[in-house]
Amino acid sequence: MRRAKIGELQRLAGFLDTNTNALLRKEAVHVELTPRFRKLSENEEPSVAKAADLLAQLVRAEVELEALLGVEYARNLPPERRILVGDVRQQAEQHALELRHWLGLGLAPIADIVTLLELQMGVRVYARRLAAKISGLFAYDEKIGACILLNANHPIDRRTQTAAHELGHLVATRGDAEIYEIDELEGSREEKYANAFARSFLTPAQAVRQKFAEVTAGATNLTRRHVIVLAYYFHVSREALVRRLEELQLTKRGTWDWFVQNGNITDEQAQQVLGDVSTSDRLKDDAARPVSLKTGLMAYEAAKRGLLSEGQIARLLHLDRIQVRVLLSDIDAEESGANAATSILG
Numbered sequence: 001m002r003r004a005k006i007g008e009l010q011r012l013a014g015f016l017d018t019n020t021n022a023l024l025r026k027e028a029v030h031v032e033l034t035p036r037f038r039k040l041s042e043n044e045e046p047s048v049a050k051a052a053d054l055l056a057q058l059v060r061a062e063v064e065l066e067a068l069l070g071v072e073y074a075r076n077l078p079p080e081r082r083i084l085v086g087d088v089r090q091q092a093e094q095h096a097l098e099l100r101h102w103l104g105l106g107l108a109p110i111a112d113i114v115t116l117l118e119l120q121m122g123v124r125v126y127a128r129r130l131a132a133k134i135s136g137l138f139a140y141d142e143k144i145g146a147c148i149l150l151n152a153n154h155p156i157d158r159r160t161q162t163a164a165h166e167l168g169h170l171v172a173t174r175g176d177a178e179i180y181e182i183d184e185l186e187g188s189r190e191e192k193y194a195n196a197f198a199r200s201f202l203t204p205a206q207a208v209r210q211k212f213a214e215v216t217a218g219a220t221n222l223t224r225r226h227v228i229v230l231a232y233y234f235h236v237s238r239e240a241l242v243r244r245l246e247e248l249q250l251t252k253r254g255t256w257d258w259f260v261q262n263g264n265i266t267d268e269q270a271q272q273v274l275g276d277v278s279t280s281d282r283l284k285d286d287a288a289r290p291v292s293l294k295t296g297l298m299a300y301e302a303a304k305r306g307l308l309s310e311g312q313i314a315r316l317l318h319l320d321r322i323q324v325r326v327l328l329s330d331i332d333a334e335e336s337g338a339n340a341a342t343s344i345l346g
Contacts, residue, residue: 047131047133048134048179050131051134051149051179052177052179054128054130055126055137055147055149057318058126058149058292058295059124059139059144059147061291061316061318062292062294062298064316065295065302066298068308069298069301069305071298073122073124073144073145074122075122075145076122077122077123077145077146077170078102078121078171080172080174081095081171082172083172083173083189083190083193088189088192088193088196089193092172092193092194092197092200093200095172095197096200096201096204097200099167099201100204103120103121107204107206107207107210108207109233109235110160110201110202110235113160113163113202114159114163117148117167121146122145122146123146123147123170124144124146124148125147125149125163126149126150126292127149127151127152127159127283127287128149128152128287129151129153130149130152130153132151132182133182134179134180134181134182135150135154135159135162135165135180135182136148136150136151136159136163136165136166137166137177137178137180138166138169139177146170148163148166150162150283152283152284152287155237156281157235157236157237157240159283160202160236161202161236161240164198164199164201164202165180165194165195165197165198166178166180166194167198167201168194168195168196168197168198169190169194171197172197173190176190178190178194180194199243199244199247202234203234203236203241203244205248207234208230208244208245208248208250209250212230212245215229222242222245222255224259224265224269227241227242227265228265228270228273228274229274230245232270242255242256242259243256290319290327291319291327296327296331299316299317299324299327299328300327300328300335303328310324310325310328313328
């Protein structure tokens, strides 16, 4: 008895209307995330159902490609913390501080929470253009791990807040799928926890107090300049920063509302204070691709090894063949250019 050749497996897979991956793997990994979201609401809106289906589709493609290529997705999730009776916001503050120490962050500002989630914790994070009201989705599965989908239409500081909110669900309620919507009321202890966790994780009370004292030293009023500098330091929105100052009683309640009613704090004013500090937004750039860069690279590798045909990749990624052809040729050109640029001359 001889081993089957890859060409023979591909022809057999085509005949059976499946892919080589399904034939080669001993145990298929099934991604069933969507039904969990559908339990959230009996009258879910089409945009919510579409976002839930999209997350399941993105995860399914990634998991299938990982299994085909023999890629093991590393996970490093913290122990789950349950929400107990008592002050839920106090619990969230404590859990956020404990997670920061567990990750070795101390009280340092978090410049890129998505990189933290992906590289240090092994969370699958995606960004795609969603309906305006949806900020993000979270789901967890024992086999595939934690998954977060963020709205690429939202500015980076809002996405940062959403990612931290979903991290709160990962810490305390990871067994429950969740859809986070803009201006959603805190109707449950779980939502109060997630919101408080996000604030505490991004802007730890001790760090905020220390930096506030440093920035406002000698001042009698909180100015726009103070807010701009502090928000930039902690990588959060100006509104989130002022709301946190109000919560910590470092400024009067209603301070943010006063700013809004008196001309707000504009991007132009921030640029005057900080200068040109614009940075590339890799998630927004990635969302402009037909598939994520990571998934595209894995699909390219599968095609390069002869494990998947263009048609199989098209079905897996929900693209047409022309899109797949363009995707593969673009990556091939980038790979060829990189190889030429890094070659060692004798």
